Amino acid sequence: MTDAGAGARETPSGAGILWRAMPTLWRVAVAGIVAYRAEMVIWILSATLPLVMLALWDAASAAGPLAGFGQADFARYFTVTMVVRQLTGSWVVWELNYMVRSGSLSPQLLRPVNPLVYNFFETLAAIPWRMIVLVPLLAGLVVWRPDIVFAPEGWRVCVFLVSVALAFAVAWLVQAIFGMLAFWFEEAMGVFSVHFALWSFFSGYIVPMALLPGWISGVARWLPFYASLGVPVDVLIGRAGLPEVAAQAGWVVILALAGRIMWARGIRRYGAVGA
Amino acid sequence: MIIDVVGLSKTYRVPVKGEGLAGSVKSLFNRQYRDVEAVKNVSFQIERGERVGFLGPNGAGKTTTLKMLSGLLHPTAGTVLVAGYRPKDRVVAFLRSITLVMGQKQQLLWDLPPQESFALNRAMYGVDPAAYARTLDQLVAMLKIEPILQKPVRNLSLGERMKCELVAALLHQPQVLFLDEPTIGLDVEMQVQVRKFIHEYNTSTGATVILTSHYMQDIAALTPRLLVIDKGTLRYDGSLTALTERVAPERRIVVKGGPAELAELGFVPVDGDQVATVTAEETNRRLSSVLSRWPMVEIAVESPPLEEVMARYFHEGSA
Amino acid sequence: MPPAGGPEALSSGPGPRLPEVLSALARVALMNALQYRASFFVDFFVGSGNVVAILLPLAVVFGKTDSVAGWTWDQSLLVTGFFLMMSAVMGGLVEPNLGAVVEGIRQGQMDYILLKPVDAQLVASAQRVAPAKLWDGLSALVVIAWGLHGTGWPGFGPITAAFCLMIAGVMAMYSLWLLVICLSFWFVRVDNLRYLLGAVADAGRWPVDIYSGVARVFLTVVVPVALASSWPAMALLGRLDLALVVQAIAVSLGGFAFARWSWKRALASYTSASS
Structure with a gap:
């Protein structure tokens, strides 16, 4: 997964330093989370948007299954979606946008590690803490809706894990790329919100891919939106397979390359404008 | 008036965090507070x-x-x-x-x-x-x-x-x-x-x-x-x-590029000048004895700079 | 430079006049917003994208079934319309201030607000506007009209009730927002709370009946977004009697009073960012 860091190859020693710094990064992330207990509660609560969607689909399928999705299927689908969304969450677009606009990127560029690579690892370090948040939530869900418990085949679980890692990389890379737009446009965040609206519709976040009209899902199935969230979910519940995972890997490569090129040009522009 | x-008086209540990871986790469940008296009876x-x-x-x-x-x-x-x-x-x-x-x-x-x-x-x-x-x-x-x-x-x-x-x-x-x-x-x-x-x-x-x-x-x-x-x-x-x-009553007498013989009057060389540190009362007597022997020298009398006064004052308080 | 008539003469003068203060605040807020012309158009674009992103899933659901929890497509459009209206007011007039206050507490501008001889809640709530969000209000009207075209136009009574409920709902949401601000006096990092509030408020875009008991009460009383979206729609459809409307308005007034009381208390324990 190291090759996903958009600028990793630019500062070859950066990633190495970071691997060794992982324990420290880890501790910083822990201390950061612990210092703000109230925020932890907030994380738990804001992880529940898929449940809002579940309520809608639940009500819609009360009279009978829709396109093969019954109430239990929807419950499973959105529970897994919630988990994957937590595991693949990142914040690099906000951070990068802020750093570019405020000029605080400049001191970061003087460090031996590429700031983007640093963020990538920081994001990784936060994942176990997100899981802490998820466990009680999942336990509560199982009590509330026992029908969400299901046993996928072993190979699906393995592919699921790979697919989550790829989804993490795609999601992070897409955010990094939108963040880099800040080098050129003041309103990169506005563009990102437009992207988010599209993303929530085509990623499976609010509508399962199988329920989109045929021709739309035929296209959306191969787009990065889906690669960043829906693929692992559908893999686990048996509605996607290896071709979709291969597409995810393809997107990681394409986005990493695009990110590298953008980063190089962006930094040049940043230097020229003088921030 | x-x-x-x-x-x-003003007292803040601030959370205390233990050292390292264990301390962090401990403070997650049982946060200790400490009262900090920022201003006391002023x-x-x-x-x-x-x-x-x-x-x-x-x-x-x-x-x-x-x-x-x-x-x-x-x-x-x-x-x-x-x-x-x-x-x-x-x-x-x-x-x-x-x-x-x-x-x-x-x-x-x-x-x-x-x-x-x-x-x-x-x-x-x-x-x-x-x-x-x-x-x-x-x-x-x-x-x-x-x-x-x-x-x-x-x-x-x-x-x-x-x-x-x-x-x-x-x-x-x-x-x-x-x-x-x-x-x-x-x-x-x-x-x-x-x-x-x-x-x-x-x-x-x-x-x-x-x-x-x-x-x-x-x-x-x-x-x-x-x-x-x-x-x-x-x-x-x-x-x-x-x-x-009160804190720094002494004066520094600086004789610019003064002769080495000034040592007899208690001067020490500093960066090519001759410098003596004396009490305020002593200043005039010392000055006249210097000028009587070397009437042509360039001479200056300084109070210690405020920074030094304060540093000494705070040191005095903590000692 | 003699202070005209001595300092006492000045401080016993007429004092700040509310209309003057309000127009000065509005002027500055507008000038601030128009600094970024690009943002104005991007926001418009984002707003239109939002409307589509909200309507699309609804369209997908109603493509599969005719009725969800007792609501038809046309009736659901009313809910969506009122939801958009609330989002427009919150996003255009309220939320930009949330960001400004949280930032102000962190960086110290809050000190300067507190030093002004004008009610701090008023200044804190009126320093920023996002005029482009008001476009959302326009699309809200279109969506409501679209819904009413299907359900048939109601009489004067239901329209008045819906209008009052909408105001009450927005006021309740503002009060909640003010409570979040109060929290930020103690936990300086509440950015995530904004995100959470937005995520939970998103649940208001669907008819509140799709949610099960607890969630429904939650969305009506705790995060009273349903009060601003579903309830006005129910009023238009003649599903509420007058007593309920009056109760809802009383509750939101109570919420406002509570929020103001909390704000006063928060100010008393304000510690002011150390410099």
């Missing part, structure tokens, strides 16, 4: 029109005191009266009679020209438009900022911005000025200008000025009266000269 402070009075400097090391409680005087923080104990009001009540008449300028924070609207911030403050303080125009003209003339009034604040230099902050803070003609590090980060030239302005403003309007600063020159040049706060308590209240006399 415009400010009357009796037994003022009392003083300030007369109308005085210029007073708050001096003390970082974290001594200067800013906390200033914020209690301006009503931003509520005291834990003690009473404060400023211009006859209790600051923490934040009544309109009180707020209109004071101002607070913080060198490290800004009230100007970042993306707009300073004039817009001034106009907003005019409305918020309910200043009569004619009086506003007059005050603004005078302040702009005193600070010479006419050319920058149309520029967005984000494009101003630090010094220009501080001058505009002062204007924004003074448009309602407050009786009491609280200045927290007003010259911080400014270059020497700009520091001198700001100092000169504050002095002028005080003498021409009779407003009371209370100032904290890290720069000893601010204190030396601006405030005849000094309040030294150290670890939350008031350690000294009086004039700067009296403090210097």
Whole structure:
């Protein structure tokens, strides 16, 4: 997964330093989370948007299954979606946008590690803490809706894990790329919100891919939106397979390359404008 | 008397975090608190029109005191009266009679020209438009900022911005000025200008000025009266000269490029000069004995610099 | 420079006048917003995208079934319309201030607000606007009209009730927002709370009946977004009697009073960012 860091190859020693710094990064992330207990509660609560969607689909399928999705299927689908969304969450677009606009990127560029690579690892370090948040939530869900418990085949679980890692990389890379737009446009965040609206519709976040009209899902199935969230979910519940995972890997490569090129040009522009 | 402070105290409750990961996790479930006494039983009075400097090391409680005087923080104990009001009540008449300028924070609207911030403050303080125009003209003339009034604040230099902050803070003609590090980060030239302005403003309007600063020159040049706060308590209240006399009464006699024979009179060579440190009473006798033997030398008598006085004073306190 | 008539004369003068303060605040807020012309158009674009992103899933659901929890497509459009209206007001007038206050507490501008002889809640709530969000209000009207075209136009009574409920709902949401601000006096990092509030408020875009008991009460009383979206729609459809409308308005007034009380308390324990 190291090759996903958009600028990793630019500062070859950066990633190495970071691997060794992982324990420290880890501790910083822990201390950061612990210092703000109230925020932890907030994380738990804001992880529940898929449940809002579940309520809608639940009500819609009360009279009978829709396109093969019954109430239990929807419950499973959105529970897994919630988990994957937590595991693949990142914040690099906000951070990068802020750093570019405020000029605080400049001191970061003087460090031996590429700031983007640093963020990538920081994001990784936060994942176990997100899981802490998820466990009680999942336990509560199982009590509330026992029908969400299901046993996928072993190979699906393995592919699921790979697919989550790829989804993490795609999601992070897409955010990094939108963040880099800040080098050129003041309103990169506005563009990102437009992207988010599209993303929530085509990623499976609010509508399962199988329920989109045929021709739309035929296209959306191969787009990065889906690669960043829906693929692992559908893999686990048996509605996607290896071709979709291969597409995810393809997107990681394409986005990493695009990110590298953008980063190089962006930094040049940043230097020229003088921030 | 415009400010009357009796037994003022402020205690903060801060979380204590243990060392390392284990400490972090422990504090997640069982957070320990510690009371920090930022200001302890401080009392003083300030007369109308005085210029007073708050001096003390970082974290001594200067800013906390200033914020209690301006009503931003509520005291834990003690009473404060400023211009006859209790600051923490934040009544309109009180707020209109004071101002607070913080060198490290800004009230100007970042993306707009300073004039817009001034106009907003005019409305918020309910200043009569004619009086506003007059005050603004005078302040702009005193600070010479006419050319920058149309520029967005984000494009101003630090010094220009501080001058505009002062204007924004003074448009309602407050009786009491609280200045927290007003010259911080400014270059020497700009520091001198700001100092000169504050002095002028005080003498021409009779407003009371209370100032904290890290720069000893601010204190030396601006405030005849000094309040030294150290670890939350008031350690000294009086004039700067009296403090210097008490803490560092000695003088340094420097003979520029003086002859080595001066050693006989107790001089030691420092960077090619001959220097002797003597008590104030001793100074004249020593001078005449030097001049009687070497009448042509260049000679200077110095008091220890304020920085050194303060360093010695705080050392004295902790020893 | 003599202070005209001595300092006492000034502080006993007329004092700040509310209309003058309000117009000065509005002027500055607008100027601030128009600084970034690009943002104005991007926001418009984002707003239109939002409308589509909200309507699309609804269209997908109603493509599969005719009725969800007793609501038809046309009736659901009314809910969506009122939801958009609330989002427009919150996003245009309220939320930009949330950001500004949280930032102000962190960086110290809050000190300067507290030093002004004007009610701090008023200044804190009126320093920013996002005029482009008001476009959302326009699309909200279109969506409501679209819904009413299907359900049939109601009489004067239901329209008045819906209008009052909408105001009450927005006021309740504002009160909640103010409570979040109060929290930020103690926990300086509440950015995530904004995100959470937005995420939970998103649940208001669907008819509140799709949620099960607890969630429904939650969305009506705790995060009263349903009060601003579903309830006005129910009023238009004649599903509420007058007593309920009056109760809802009383509750939101109570919420406002509580929020104001909390704000006063928060100010008393304000510690002011140390410099």
